[in-house]
Amino acid sequence: MRSTWQYTLAGVVLVAGCAGMPGSSPTVSDAEVLQTLKASFKEHGIARLDRLDQSDLQQQCSRYATAPLPKDVRDRIAHDALASVKYPADGKYLGNWKEGEKIAQSGRGLQYNDTEKTVAGGNCYACHQLSKAEIAYGNIGPSLYNYGKLRGDSEATRKYTWVRIWNGHAYAPCNNMPRFGAAGILTEAQLKDVMALLLDPASPVNQ
Amino acid sequence: MRRIPALLAVAAAIGVAAPAVRAQQGDTQAEIERYREMLQDGNPAELTVARGEDMWKQKRGPRQASLERCDLGKGPGVVKGAYAELPRYFADTDSVMDLEARLVHCQATLQGFDRAELVKKPFSGTAQRATDNEALVAYVVDQSRGMTVNVPQRHPKEIEAYQRGQKIFFFRGGPYDFSCASCHGEDDKRIRLQDLPNLLKKQPAQRAFTTWPAYRVSQGALRTMQWRLNDCFRQQRFPELEFISPASIDLITFLGVNAQGGKMNSPAIKR
Numbered sequence: 001m002r003s004t005w006q007y008t009l010a011g012v013v014l015v016a017g018c019a020g021m022p023g024s025s026p027t028v029s030d031a032e033v034l035q036t037l038k039a040s041f042k043e044h045g046i047a048r049l050d051r052l053d054q055s056d057l058q059q060q061c062s063r064y065a066t067a068p069l070p071k072d073v074r075d076r077i078a079h080d081a082l083a084s085v086k087y088p089a090d091g092k093y094l095g096n097w098k099e100g101e102k103i104a105q106s107g108r109g110l111q112y113n114d115t116e117k118t119v120a121g122g123n124c125y126a127c128h129q130l131s132k133a134e135i136a137y138g139n140i141g142p143s144l145y146n147y148g149k150l151r152g153d154s155e156a157t158r159k160y161t162w163v164r165i166w167n168g169h170a171y172a173p174c175n176n177m178p179r180f181g182a183a184g185i186l187t188e189a190q191l192k193d194v195m196a197l198l199l200d201p202a203s204p205v206n207q
Numbered sequence: 208m209r210r211i212p213a214l215l216a217v218a219a220a221i222g223v224a225a226p227a228v229r230a231q232q233g234d235t236q237a238e239i240e241r242y243r244e245m246l247q248d249g250n251p252a253e254l255t256v257a258r259g260e261d262m263w264k265q266k267r268g269p270r271q272a273s274l275e276r277c278d279l280g281k282g283p284g285v286v287k288g289a290y291a292e293l294p295r296y297f298a299d300t301d302s303v304m305d306l307e308a309r310l311v312h313c314q315a316t317l318q319g320f321d322r323a324e325l326v327k328k329p330f331s332g333t334a335q336r337a338t339d340n341e342a343l344v345a346y347v348v349d350q351s352r353g354m355t356v357n358v359p360q361r362h363p364k365e366i367e368a369y370q371r372g373q374k375i376f377f378f379r380g381g382p383y384d385f386s387c388a389s390c391h392g393e394d395d396k397r398i399r400l401q402d403l404p405n406l407l408k409k410q411p412a413q414r415a416f417t418t419w420p421a422y423r424v425s426q427g428a429l430r431t432m433q434w435r436l437n438d439c440f441r442q443q444r445f446p447e448l449e450f451i452s453p454a455s456i457d458l459i460t461f462l463g464v465n466a467q468g469g470k471m472n473s474p475a476i477k478r
Contacts (some may be wrong), residue, residue: 028367033378034376037375039449039454040449040452041440041446041447041449043447047381047444047446048446049446051382052380052445053380054378054379065392066377100406109224110381110382111442113441125399126398137399138397139396140393140397176385176389177385178384178385179384184382185382
């Protein structure tokens with residue numbers, strides 16, 4: 001009896017020691033975590049429980065959140081992301097920058113207290129600097145001030161920018177930005193307006 | 208209490224007029240700091256604390272019992288310092304519980320309240336009277352002011368809670384692919400002008416953990432830690448986090464352990 005008890009105690013102390021150290025690998029399984037999550041959320045309006053079912057991208061980016069992405073995983077994510085991109089049906093990339101500015105300002109959409117009719121915004125200013133006039137911008141993403149002025153407005157730049165907004169994992173696997181096209185957050189017309197905000201020489205972003 | 212409307216006006220001025228103001232970023236930051244300092248002048252949460260204390264001592268519920276026999280982890284009736292050591296493992300339920308879960312447990316077992324009723328509407332709406340949950344939380348939390356955060360990691364279930372919490376922190380999901388770490392995993396980040404604490408790092412984790420629950424001026428309400436997580440997941444575009452659910456307690460355990468050694472200063476007052 002005594003030895004069993006001692007082994008148990010030793011095990012507990014060992015695990016406790018690991019848990020206290022940041023970066024130690026947890027012993028709970030991913031399956032157990034998913035089970036806990038499923039038991040802890042409830043459907044509310046448009047936000048259904050299937051939002052907890054991770055895509056391959058979400059799963060890999062969670063798994064390697066604190067470790068370097070293995071090359072094969074990185075390549076697969078980038079490949080799949082690029083393959084997901086739908087380019088504008090009419091070949092035109094730029095819409096109206098004034099509408100784009102409104103979309104960049106709006107943080108609405110897809111929350112459990114929104115409805116199916118809520119027009120989603122891009123909320124670009126939450127994470128990026130864009131126009132000089134808007135000083136209430138976040139810094140999770142890089143500054144996009146003068147985006148078009150610095151890069152020009154070539155077909156290649158337009159295509160690259162479209163991909164970055166549609167599904168940025170094509171060029172930056174496991175980056176933080178939502179897949180505004182691939183996840184159906186913004187419509188094609190809205191994406192074009194945001195493109196214009198970034199690339200139109202008349203846009204305040206490029207002044 | 209007269210100063211509260213003035214504070215709201217300052218909040219509105221910063222929030223609404225900011226885009227039009229052609230100030231340097233540095234000036235903006237200084238203004239925000241000045242506003243935060245002004246907030247420290249008077250905290251309406253004190254009223255909620257007082258109400259919570261009354262509720263704690265009153266005989267309530269079908270059994271007409273007070274909560275003075277409620278064990279928050281430091282023995283029946285011990286409130287002083289209890290919050291600084293929560294969440295923790297409780298043998299009587301064989302589970303790790305945070306304060307809000309434990310309060311539900313005590314009200315159900317000691318006072319005979321219906322558990323389903325207790326969890327039905329834990330949070331008040333904007334500018335509404337604080338709920339019973341919020342009042343009790345305010346009182347208990349206030350009794351740990353100045354105490355050192357010491358969330359235990361002794362029982363295997365406490366360790367598992369931390370480890371699940373860690374994985375949940377990095378769990379990306381929903382239409383925006385967000386995890387907690389999307390906003391709270393790096394230093395010196397902001398959403399718009401709102402600073403985002405890096406909850407993986409000791410100092411910012413301590414600063415965040417020790418100042419929740421808090422009175423939110425913009426909402427005219429005391430907000431608990433359970434509310435804080437619920438609203439984060441709303442913005443993460445997840446389904447709704449259930450009140451005192453296992454995942455919520457796991458996350459609070461993770462955050463609390465990361466904030467070990469911090470000094471409790473709650474209920475705080477925030478924008």
